[in-house]
Amino acid sequence: MTTQQAKQEYDAQGYVLIRGVLKSKELKQVQMAFDQAAEKGALGDLLNQDDIFVDMVDHPVLFPVIQAIVGDDVQLRYARGGIIKPNTNSGSGWHCDLSGILGIDMPDSLIMTKLFTYLADVPEDGACLGLVPGSHRYEMGHPLPDIRAHEDMPHHAKMVVQAGDAVFFNGYTWHARFHNRSAQPRKVLEYSYVHSWMKTMYEFDDFSPHVQEVILKSHNRRQLFGVPEPGQSDWKRRLEGCPPYHRMEVGI
Numbered sequence: 001m002t003t004q005q006a007k008q009e010y011d012a013q014g015y016v017l018i019r020g021v022l023k024s025k026e027l028k029q030v031q032m033a034f035d036q037a038a039e040k041g042a043l044g045d046l047l048n049q050d051d052i053f054v055d056m057v058d059h060p061v062l063f064p065v066i067q068a069i070v071g072d073d074v075q076l077r078y079a080r081g082g083i084i085k086p087n088t089n090s091g092s093g094w095h096c097d098l099s100g101i102l103g104i105d106m107p108d109s110l111i112m113t114k115l116f117t118y119l120a121d122v123p124e125d126g127a128c129l130g131l132v133p134g135s136h137r138y139e140m141g142h143p144l145p146d147i148r149a150h151e152d153m154p155h156h157a158k159m160v161v162q163a164g165d166a167v168f169f170n171g172y173t174w175h176a177r178f179h180n181r182s183a184q185p186r187k188v189l190e191y192s193y194v195h196s197w198m199k200t201m202y203e204f205d206d207f208s209p210h211v212q213e214v215i216l217k218s219h220n221r222r223q224l225f226g227v228p229e230p231g232q233s234d235w236k237r238r239l240e241g242c243p244p245y246h247r248m249e250v251g252i
């Protein structure tokens with residue numbers, strides 16, 4: 001699937017699944033680093049655990065899709081790892097992350113997108129992410145149906161995936177996590193992206209001196225991690241090589 005095809009599918013459905021992004025050696029390296037972070041109880045502080053997680057923020061296959069979806073002013077909101085234990089009532093209800101947001105016409109906007117990169121297979125009875133295709137275009141306040149079980153949501157799609165697959169989804173798309181009825185833990189990298197003029201969940205000081213050094217080396221990472229650029233407003237930030245911010249003006 002090309003970046004353009006991925007964006008088209010995302011725009012039409014509110015999500016897109018791309019298979020086999022991480023393969024063989026790279027997948028093993030990320031899995032090992034993830035398991036080490038999990039052992040330390042540090043999945044919430046992923047970026048300080050291993051440079052591989054910083055590299056996943058602008059991964060050469062995933063990031064072009066993120067840029068196409070969010071725009072040239074993209075910024076990371078947070079990055080964390082998550083494990084859902086086997087055979088647990090670990091689902092969440094159907095919801096929309098951005099349903100209560102003020103001042104934005106959500107069906108026509110792209111405020112926040114999430115990227116789940118799977119490090120373990122999720123079978124049909126696993127902790128699948130469920131999505132309602134097209135629900136990112138519902139009018140604000142569109143009521144959720146009165147249902148009792150995840151499976152009762154009309155028209156839902158269940159992400160039955162393999163390690164190495166990735167799902168991008170709009171935070172306004174209706175979604176849920178199914179209970180994990182399988183014998184396998186679910187292991188996911190959860191990264192969230194917004195625009196450069198929005199707040200993120202980090203202060204730069206949250207990063208170790210080493211990670212700060214890695215971030216400071218490149219223009220794109222300084223933007224992605226919200227490092228202030230002297231003399232540059234957050235509205236105007238753009239990834240390297242992209243057309244600059246353009247303000248319309250007449251009458252002078």
Ligand SMILES: O=C(O)CCC(=O)C(=O)O
Pocket residue numbers: 092097114127128129130175176177178
């Ligand atoms: O973990 C999942 O599959 C769903 C996550 C979720 O509901 C969310 O990110 O808001």
